[in-house]
Structures are given as C-alpha cells and as structure tokens.
Amino acid sequence: MESKTSSGRVIQSVQRAFDLLERIAVHPEGARLSELADGAGLNRSTAHNLLASLEELGYISQDKKGAAYRLTGKLNRLLRLDAEAEQALRARIRPVLKKVSEASGESTFLALVTGTDYLCVDALQSDKPLHLAVRPGERKPLIGEALGHALLAADPDLAGTVRSDDPQQWQHYAQEIANAERHGFALDLDSQQAGISCVAVAITPRAAIAVAGPTNRLPKSRLVTIGQQIREELDKIRPANQGWL
Known part of the structure; x- marks a missing residue:
C-alpha cells in the first residue's frame, strides 16, 4: 500500500x-x-x-x-563517520600511532568499520627498507584479518552479522576472534600474507589500531608486547567523560 x-x-x-x-x-x-x-x-x-x-x-x-x-549497531555500521568526527579521532589517535611506530619500528595504522569491511584512514610507515606498506584508503574484509578480528571481538552485533553472512569462514577464524576477546588484542602470525605478522587492538567497536611487519622481526612474544603497549598508550589519552567518537 x-x-x-x-x-x-x-x-x-x-x-x-x-x-x-x-x-x-x-x-x-x-x-x-x-x-x-x-x-x-x-x-x-x-x-x-x-x-x-x-x-x-x-x-x-x-x-x-x-x-x-x-x-x-547495524545502522551505525552502514555509515562512515562524518568528516569532522573522523578528523577529530585521527588527531586524538595520531600521537599513539607515532609512539607505537617509534617503539616497534614497524608500520602502524588506524582503521574504521565500514559495513563488514574495515577502511584504513591513517598510517605511519616504517622507515626500514623491508616493511609493510599500508596506505589510507585501503579496504579489507573484517573476517580473516587481525584488525578485523579485534573489531569483531569488540562488537557482538557486528560479529553476529558476519557469522550469519559466512558461517564457514567464521568457523575457520572463530578461535582467533575468541582469543582476541579474551586477551584484548588480535594476532595474525604469518597466516594471511606470507612473511607478515600483525597485532591489532580495538579502540571502540568501530575503530582499531594495528602494527604489522615482517614476521622475522615480529615473533608472537614481540606482538604481545606491542599489543600491551598500544593498550597502555590508549589508556593515557582515553576521554574521561566522553566517547572516542
């Protein structure tokens, strides 16, 4: 009618x-x-x-x-942050990216949820000759990536949507996502891209930070240490009476 x-x-x-x-x-x-x-x-x-x-x-x-x-949270995930909110978040998180990049010597980046993907919105490249080049504007599926797993672990509604969309793919990575929820960071140990490993920490259910680089420089113990450092740096600047976004 x-x-x-x-x-x-x-x-x-x-x-x-x-x-x-x-x-x-x-x-x-x-x-x-x-x-x-x-x-x-x-x-x-x-x-x-x-x-x-x-x-x-x-x-x-x-x-x-x-x-x-x-x-x-599905309605929110359909929309990207408006330009002003995204710029404010990037400005707030930039010092964390710099500190973590300097301490780790690896490429560090910030990404936001867009639908069932994540979108890189800011990045600092490692100055080492061999490093992972991450560029703002790059977009990848949440499932199968450490950064995506950190975001899925932080948002049960989003996780439910991704699980329903592709149950088989979800089952393949279910343990990694569960580990991310348990430990507060997600790891990719040379599984998605040969020779590259990554650690990611969710800032909110819509935003996360990741550090990635050659596996020979980033064994699991090193990734865990970096993940803990990211969380410590975020705690130092976490807004007391307002949200990140």
Whole structure:
C-alpha cells in the first residue's frame, strides 16, 4: 500500500517499519511490543510482523522472547563517520600511532568499520627498507584479518552479522576472534600474507589500531608486547567523560 507525500510516494510498510525503528531509538533501555504498537497506532499483529522482519534483518534484537526491543549497531555500521568526527579521532589517535611506530619500528595504522569491511584512514610507515606498506584508503574484509578480528571481538552485533553472512569462514577464524576477546588484542602470525605478522587492538567497536611487519622481526612474544603497549598508550589519552567518537 502506498501513501502520497509532498515529494512522491511512500510504501506504507516501509514507513511503518522506520517509524518503529525511530521509536525504539529513543528508548536506549528498549521498548516492548505493546508500547511500540500503541505509539505507532498499529495493531499488535502488524507491529509484531514488522518487528520480526527488522529483527531478522539484524537492525533490532531481543534478549529473549517477549523482552524489550533494542537497536543493534547495524545502522551505525552502514555509515562512515562524518568528516569532522573522523578528523577529530585521527588527531586524538595520531600521537599513539607515532609512539607505537617509534617503539616497534614497524608500520602502524588506524582503521574504521565500514559495513563488514574495515577502511584504513591513517598510517605511519616504517622507515626500514623491508616493511609493510599500508596506505589510507585501503579496504579489507573484517573476517580473516587481525584488525578485523579485534573489531569483531569488540562488537557482538557486528560479529553476529558476519557469522550469519559466512558461517564457514567464521568457523575457520572463530578461535582467533575468541582469543582476541579474551586477551584484548588480535594476532595474525604469518597466516594471511606470507612473511607478515600483525597485532591489532580495538579502540571502540568501530575503530582499531594495528602494527604489522615482517614476521622475522615480529615473533608472537614481540606482538604481545606491542599489543600491551598500544593498550597502555590508549589508556593515557582515553576521554574521561566522553566517547572516542
């Protein structure tokens, strides 16, 4: 069913679904079916069917049947940070990149989640003749990369989406992602690119720092030490009363 607006046509079911999303969004603690249906002027059956579709698509979730509906992080992941927010984050994180790069002697970079990929937005290259060249603008899938695994470990909603999209690939890397959640950093020990190893630490569920370089200079013990240093440097500048983004 369509309804007319000043700018054209609106599909009624789409309009209703977005109305429900907007109503859930103003209730961080969640909103129940009865509250949403009454507020939107819908009967319970119609509201339930729309909410079930939104839940199946990954935009909302319930802790259990009959519980309140809450937004997941999927809407946020569809959008890249606006230019001002990204610039502010890069400026705040740049000193950490410099300290870690100087201490490790390796290439260090900052990346953000975009959908089910990550995008490099800042990088400092190692000055050693043999090093990993990482350039801002490079984009790679989250699954299969240490940096992606750190982000997946930090965001259960994102992890659920990636797991649903490719269960077989997820199963292959499930233990590495679990280890990243347990230890606070993710490792890639010469598995994705021959001769290259990496350690990554999530800053938030949407941003992470990684250090990568030749495996012969980055054995596991060295990567663990670098991962701990990244976390220490982040703690020194972590905002006290506001988020990173």
